[in-house]
Amino acid sequence: MTFRNPSERGTIPFDLTRFGISELGAPLLFAPCREKCNLLCIAGIHGEEPETTFLLSRVLRHFAEPLNNIAFVLCANPDGAALGTRGNANSVDLNRNFPTANWSAQTTLSRATLESERITELSSGTKPKSESETCALIELINDLNPKEILSIHSPLNCVESKHKTPLAQFLTELSQSEHKTDIGYPTPGSLGTYLGENAIHCITWELPRLAPEILHIKFAEPLADYMSKV
Ligand SMILES: [Zn+2]
Numbered sequence: 001m002t003f004r005n006p007s008e009r010g011t012i013p014f015d016l017t018r019f020g021i022s023e024l025g026a027p028l029l030f031a032p033c034r035e036k037c038n039l040l041c042i043a044g045i046h047g048e049e050p051e052t053t054f055l056l057s058r059v060l061r062h063f064a065e066p067l068n069n070i071a072f073v074l075c076a077n078p079d080g081a082a083l084g085t086r087g088n089a090n091s092v093d094l095n096r097n098f099p100t101a102n103w104s105a106q107t108t109l110s111r112a113t114l115e116s117e118r119i120t121e122l123s124s125g126t127k128p129k130s131e132s133e134t135c136a137l138i139e140l141i142n143d144l145n146p147k148e149i150l151s152i153h154s155p156l157n158c159v160e161s162k163h164k165t166p167l168a169q170f171l172t173e174l175s176q177s178e179h180k181t182d183i184g185y186p187t188p189g190s191l192g193t194y195l196g197e198n199a200i201h202c203i204t205w206e207l208p209r210l211a212p213e214i215l216h217i218k219f220a221e222p223l224a225d226y227m228s229k230v
Contacts, residue, residue, distance in 0.1 A: 001067070004063065012031065012057070030140060032066055033068055036069060037145065038070065038230075039071070039146055041070065041073070042072075042076050043073065044078075045153075046093075046153060047079070047082075051210075051211075051212040054212045055223075058220040059220050071144055071146070076137055090131065095189075096125070096190060097128060098129070099138075100190070104124060125189075149191075150203045151203070152207065161201065167203060167226075167230075171203065174218075
């Protein structure tokens, strides 16, 4: 796998595939791989974490062609990204809308900054999978059937996964952050809980609290390098 020249990294050089449509009608896109999908990387499920999309896009733009075994969803919540909101256009936190045993209709609380109180109310949806983005992502995961999913968030600066797989180990060292086997608070209806119940290993990478360009400087090249070799 050869890297493109930095001058060529302004665009994604291969076609993205539509796997669904958002509540507001935006296309849900993914970058497929050429062979069996071993790893699916997902960014932007929370619309107010746009640095996750930026970083994953910058990683993807290193490559001239699709990777053999790694697929990418650069923005799982395009309406939230467009609106600048954590939830989607219906104020649903998509990461609480997955059909898990512990899904709850309870309001989920978030905060504007790490120092703020958790007082911003979001919905978990009227039922599990009430949102088109959740349904589409589940269908994509079923179709690709990856062994492992990397779900990128910010800004808690940790790596959480049940097993310390090579990728989890790599990300822990790369971001010099703590590896946790449990995030430490209940996440009913989350993607990670859903994947755990469906025997797909999930790594949640909470990026450190850094500006997008610093995240790019620290992580884009090493991550692209790692991905080009697995
Ligand atoms: Zn998040």
